[in-house]
Structures are given as C-alpha cells and as structure tokens.
Amino acid sequence: MALAAALVPAVASVQAQAAGKVVWAVGVDADSLDPHRTTTWESWATFDLIYDSLLQFDANGKVVPNLAKSWEMSPDGKEYTFHLNAGMQCSDGTPLDATDVKYTMDRAFDSKNPSVMKAGFGPVTAVEVVDPLTVKFKLSSPFGAFLAFQGEPFASILCDSNQALGKAFGSSKAIGSGPFMVKSWVKGDRMVLVPNPHFKNYGRPVENAGPPKIDELIVRRMPEAQSRLAALSTGEVQIATPPLDDVDTVKKSAKMHLLTAKNTGSTIFFEFTTSRPPFNDERIRQAVAYGIDPDAAIDIVFGDVAQREHCTVGPGVFGNDEDWCAKQGYSYDPEKAKALLKEAGYGPDKPLEVTVMTWPDDNREKILQVFQNQLQQIGINATIELMDIGTLNARVKQENETKTGKGSFNMMGWAWYDPDILYNLWHSPGAYSGYQTPELDAMLEKTRTTLDPAQRLLAVHDAQSYLLKHAIQVPLYTPGWNWLYAVRNEVKGFKVSTFNRPIFNDVTVQ
Template identity: 55%
Template sequence: MTEMRTKSWRTAAAIGLAAGLAVPAQAADIVWARYGDIDTLDPHRATSTLSLQVWSLIYDTLLAVDADGNPVPHVAKSWTSNEAGTEYTFSLQEGVMCHDGTPLDASDVKYTIDQAFSETTPSVTKGSWGPITGAEVVDPLTIKLTLDTPFVAMIPFLADSFSSIICDSNADAEGFGTTTAIGSGPWKLISWTKGDRIVLEKNADYTNFGKLADNPGAPYEDGLIIAVVPEPQARYAALTTGEVHIAEPPFDDVPAIKDSGDLNIIVAENTGQNVFWEFAAHRPPFNDKRARLAVAHATDAATAINLIYGDLSIPEMCPVSRGVFGNDQDFCAQYRPEYDPDKSRALLAELGYSDDNPLETALLVWTGGNRQKLGEVFQAQLAEVGIKASIEIMDIGSLNARVRQENENTEGTTGSMDMMTWSWYDPDILYALWHTPGAYRGYTSPELDAILDETRVLTDPDARKAKVQEAFRYLLENAIHVPLYTPGWEWVFAVRPEVEGFKVAPFVYPIFSDVKIGG
C-alpha cells in the first residue's frame, strides 16, 4: 500500500506541475525540471544528452568515470586484454540485481551487445562500440569480447551511458523503450509521460561500485521526478516556490540569482560538449570549401558567446571539447579560420556573391539554452559580410532528422548550415561524425577516412594524439567542423538551499544518489 500511495502523490504532482499549480513538497521526492524531454528509454535508439542523463539513472555500465573523466571499474570489477588488443575479458561484481529482481550477469551484457549489433535494428552508436565480432559468456560473472582489430576507444565508451547494460528480461517485457526500462541503476522507472515527466523511485537493492557518488548504496530520497518545463521563467518560478528543487535557471538571471544567495548555482565542468557549425556539403554553396570558410571567417564566436553567456561558456578552437584527449587550444588556433570579415567578403566575391546577390542559407538551431538569441547574433554577423541566413528553431530530435535530410539533398542553390552540439568523452566522436557514411551523411572523404581509421587503432598515446590532431587540422582547414564554444549548452543548475549533496559528474551526468532534502 505504501508504494500505491507514493505513486498516487506523484501523479498528483505531475498534474500540478503541468498546470503550473503549487504542489506540496514531499521530503521523499526530488523534483528536477528540464527544458526538454528524452527521445527514448532505449539506449540504442538516441544520442541526445537529455536521454543520456536519464539512462545513467536507470541503467548501469561496465565501467564508470572518475572526477577527471577517466574510466574506472564499476559493474566490471576488473578487466584484461590480450597483447594484440583484440580480446577483452571482464570480471563482473557479484550481487548486482536488475530492477525486476533477476541477477545482472554476463548474459545481460551479451544481450546488450547483441542488440547493439542487431542486423535489423542496430544501435545508432554501433560504430562507437568498435569492431566487436563476438561476446562470449565464459561464466555468469565473466564476459569476453572479441574485436576484429584493436580499438582504443572501447574502454572509455564502456563508461558512458551509450553502453548502458540492458537487462535481458526487457526482451520479454512489453513496451521496452516507451513504458518499460529494466536496468540495475540507482533509480527504477515508474512511468514516462512523453512531453511531461519521468517518474522514478529509488532502487533499494542498489550498490554503487564506481560512480561519482559518496553514497555506496541506494539513493537517500525515495523518488525522483524529472519534469519537462520548457519556459525558463516557469522553471525559475517553480524553484522560488519550492515546487521544483533543481532546474536550469534563465541565463539572463544567473548573475542576479548568484548575488541574491537565494539559490545555489552549479555550473557543470568537463562537459565534453562542443558546439560547432556544420554544413550541407553535397550541394551549393557549401560543397565549395570557400563558402564554408566565408562563414567561418564571418563568425566572431568570442564576442557572441560573451554577449549571450558571459562567463558561463568559453570559445572553443578544437573539434573536441576541453578535457577530451587531444584538445590543445594553441595547436587548433593555428588552423581554425580566424575572424576576418574582409577575408570572408573576398571569398564570397570569388564565388560570385555580392550585396545584390547574397549567399542564402537556412540556419538551423535547436531550442533552449538561449541558443535562439545566440543564433540571432551570428545571423547579424553573417549579414555584415553579405550572407543572408534564415533562422529555423526546432527541438533536437527534429534538428537531427532535418540535418540528415539536408545532407541527402544534392539539388538546389539555397544552402543549409546548423549549430550542432555533441557531447563525447573521447575524440572518437569525430569518427562517428565524419567517417563514411557519417552520422548525418554529411561531408566525408577517403583522406579523412584514412586519418580517422588510424585514430582508433594506435595504442601509443603520443602517436594517437598526433593522428587525432591531424584530423583536427583537416577538419579546421577545410571548414568542415567549425568550433564555436565549450562547455556550452544550458548546463547551469539552480538548486534550492534545502537540497544537499547534488553534484554533476564529468560529461554532464547529474548525480542524485547523494541528495538529501532538508526542512
């Protein structure tokens, strides 16, 4: 009966929040409001950070990350590899339980990997698992992975929520990914009302072996409600009344919130996030490098970022974020096209564009985080050199689909570019984005493919770094991936004073196991 009462209150809370009504705070439940919703509860079917954050609460991973973002043991207490780097054997912790009461063992890991490499519905991040050719259950607590070739990015991948272990009991459960998600993480799924909220309750059987929480066991609070509240001012109002405990505040109000001391402000660090220009490169005008360079030279990222975000974000020179292997601001600054409006105008003139015949392009931007305002600043900068950019705002799922659609369209003369954002823990993200066929079917080339292939197999760190930076140079000199800022996004959290223990792990994973809500 206790469980039924808890669920009943959470349903009432959902109605109250959706209607903007005050709901009495319950000490046993944390309420976290975000600007948007997840795409799916299936870790093989999406790539958004909003989804990753929720997966990290419901599912476990073989490995975890330390405070510096390095992989450490978790569900896998240890692992070994052969000298060639083509076989990895993982020893699992005893006593890990799935939310339905079944033990999590090597069969669940094999099931997860088999699903990732499904012939009919492979994971959207299949390439990031690496060239795995087999997953063998040696015994219930031992799994051996065989690779076709060495893949140095596999170990950090196994600490990321893209590699979430999906309990094999999901195979027989109805509605996996929408109404069902059986994992072994610190929080159990109660319900997901798309576009409204996700309701979780603590996993009383949880043991933390490696994640960045001081609490070694189950979360302290009974429940966690993740509410979708798109409007920044509505989130702020709910924070001030206590209806919400944690939320992203309106960016423009962050200085005043800091000065008031009424709420605590936590800014995520080591986010792994890189915001950048990318272009529909298979049709005019951006199939010509000069057009892409014209945009890059017209963009004053430092001024735009400072105007919209102040010190909450910083300009980025590299195609991967600060804190990610290979990032070197001085190295990348040598090759990233500098802000130079005159050079931009000269390139446009070479292409036949003028004030009377401007280069026209759609500028795709996704909602939230003051990105629309930032897009308007960039739009004005482009207009100064004779580029007419029409801003289109959409949710992240629609943006991802639209970008691929634009890349697959080879006809017409109106360009398309987008302000894309990816978060990743390793430079292997560049392989996912730019190796043939590419995540969005955008720019690819045999030369770039060859460089990216080597970044995956070089086991010597210095040799790998040199090859990663060769990829940086190629992307920057050809204006394929034009970095704008990092850490970027809206990962600034306002936290009510009665909330203790909230923290954000590297790569923007909020940790709620330590949270206690005082009176």
C-alpha cells in the same frame, strides 16, 4: 503555468522535503527507458540513474572499473576480457552476472532490431560467457574508443529478467542495477524514481557506497523555463534548468544557487553543404570562419556561462586542447573574409545569399542572429531557419544530398565522450552525407584503430587540423544545451560529473 506554480501552498513543499523527496524539473521528457532505442540527452540521463555499466568515468573523465572490476586486452587489440564483481544484484533481486552482459550485447547487435547506438560499441563480432563472472568481447579490428563506450549510459547493462516484461520494457518498466528504479512514469508529466535497495557503488564519483539517501526522485516535465523558475522560487521543485536570460536572478537569489556543468563533451559548430555552390568552394567556408567573432557573440548572449570552443571535440574529450586548436583554426578578420569573397566573385554589388539552420532553445537563435549580423557586414546575407532537432538532422542530410539550389549551412551541436565522434560525423558516408575525401577517411580510420594513447593523440590532432584548416567544421562555443542547474539551497550533495551526468547518490534535503 507560472501563475499556477506560484499558487502551490508552501506547506506542500515543506512536507515533500521532510519526506526526503526531490523534484527535478526538466523541459523535455525522456522518450524511452530502453538504451537501445533512443539517443536523446533526457533519456540518456535517465539511463544513468536506473542502469549501470561495465566501466565508469571518474570526475576527470578517466575510464575506471565499475561492474567490471578489471579487464585485459589481447596484444592485437581484438579481444577484451572483463572480470565482474561477485555478488552483484539487479533491482528485482536477481543476480547480475556475465549472462546479463551477453544478453545486453546480443540485443544491441540483433540484426532485426539493433541498438540505434550500435556503431558506438565498435566492430564487435561476438560476446562469450567464459564463466559467471567473466565475459569476453571479440572485435574484427582494434577500436580505440571501445573501453570508453563501456562507461556510457548507452552501453548500460540490462538485466536479462527484462525479457519477462515483454512490451512493457522500455515503455513503462525497466530492470537495472543503477542507484534508482522506476516506480511510475506518466509520459509527458513525471517519472517517479525510488532508491534501488540492491545498489552498490563500484565506480561512480560519489561518496555514498550504497543506495541513494532520498526517498524519491521525481523527474517532472515543465516545458516553460519561466514556470520552472517560478516553481523553484516557491519550493515546488528543488532542481531545474533556469531560463538563460534569468541566470543573474538565480545567482542573486538567497534561496538557490547555480551549478554549471564542466567538461560536458559538447560543442556547437558551423558545418556546410558542400555538395553544391557556394560552400563547395573552400574560400567561401573560410570567409565565414574569418567573418564571425564568436567571443563577442558569446559575451553578448551568454556572458560567462558559455565559453569559446576552438576544437572539433568538446571539453573533457581526449584530444581537446584549446591552445593547440586555436592555432589551427581562424581568428576574426573581416578584411580577409571580404578579400576571399571578392576572389570568389562576390562583393558589395553581389552579396552572397544563403540559408543557415539551427534548432531553438538555450538562446541558440539569439547567438545565431549575432552571427547573422556579423556575416552581413562582410557581404553574406544569411536567412535563418529554426526547426526541431529531429527535423534539422533530416534536413541537413537532405541538403547534403542535393546538388542544386540555394547554398546552406547550419549551426549544429554534438556531445560525445571520445574523438570517435569525428569518425561518425565525417568518415564516408558520414552521419549527414557531408564533406568527404579519401584523405580525411584515412585519417579518421587511424583515430579509430590506433590504441597507443600517444600515437592516437597524434592521429586525432591530424584529423582535427584537417577539419579546421579546410573550414569543414568551424567550432563556435561550448556547452550548447542543458548545462545549467538551478538548485535550492536545502538540497545538499547534488553534483554533475564529466559529460554532464547529474548525480543524486549523495543528495540529502535539509
């Protein structure tokens, strides 16, 4: 594929640019246009282009008005009333009002086929249309992450005219109020997006208040990283994720530059199977935490394009405080690691044999090999198993629900906009049926139901301190995937906002 990309005539690229088209090459295609049916980053990034949400995040990750120009919360935190902007339109020209919001939420909470992200909305019990520009949400209990989720692409507002599309909705067609609309989608090949002529910006961190300036945005699937780099070099594509091993090539190129997403909300970490030995013993988990040197591993594998992560929530997320988290966790101390292993009955004559799992790409397997070597030095022999992310998720849950067999742990990654991710991961029964205690459950419930920011921060710190001190979640590095963008120099105005949201509203091609 790299050879084919290199043979594309340069004139084709020039013509595409002259027409105001931008080709964004991605490794993985979106799997749905329906925000209620998928959790993949690739689909999430597409939702952000074709839909809009009640609220938005500004460039610093603060929740700001968007489709909703204002809102009020009841004193008990169980009701939120949103006031919508007047005159809003969907991409098909139909009005966008409170009935579209209710349609979206009723669909998300449909008992027969709810949104796969239903939990993210919180304990919503009803959504009522007060008048065409006012909508009220009722909750069974206070939910600290409620407003933040309303700025998520997974909470995109669907125009109720999507009902007329039938089965085509989500699979080939979609009606939203975002900056772009879908012209065509050949799954596994490319999605062609064109500006939504009715789009008006209310809360996105962009300068352009109206529809995007480019004529077309083509999201093209190119699985091979080297092919993407070759296509960038020829001008066949204008934006792409480069191979991590070729980042220096991009930095030194006169034709392109590297853009690194900041405050992505993503983090890579170790978690352990605690349903059986050896990791039901806290000393063994602590030995792993003391026995690895993430700073050295990051330097070897990533250089300056990834950073050490000390917190259990990613950068940009409420509660992420690297200095504070570093004091709660573990620093590299192989002698302490060996002492803990010896205390637990392991040593040079009896090394600990375990399995460690992760999913491939973005050099995760390379950094895991470095960790494997570091652990071997303290007496832990870890056999690496690689699998796709869907298989990994199922495997981790299966391991946690198995009481016998070889010990295992995994290098996992999550990205989220709020510390409520900790509730989803660790509150009983947990996303993966992992470590659970009543004490931790109580802490995590407090992070959810506390609304005062100062008090909620204390609750989030308590939960993080527990997870770190007991080596339940051992943070490693950030970001973990899709955070680098190689951009041709003729593309101006492309940016990546908080939580790794690619924004094309201001893009021009010169």
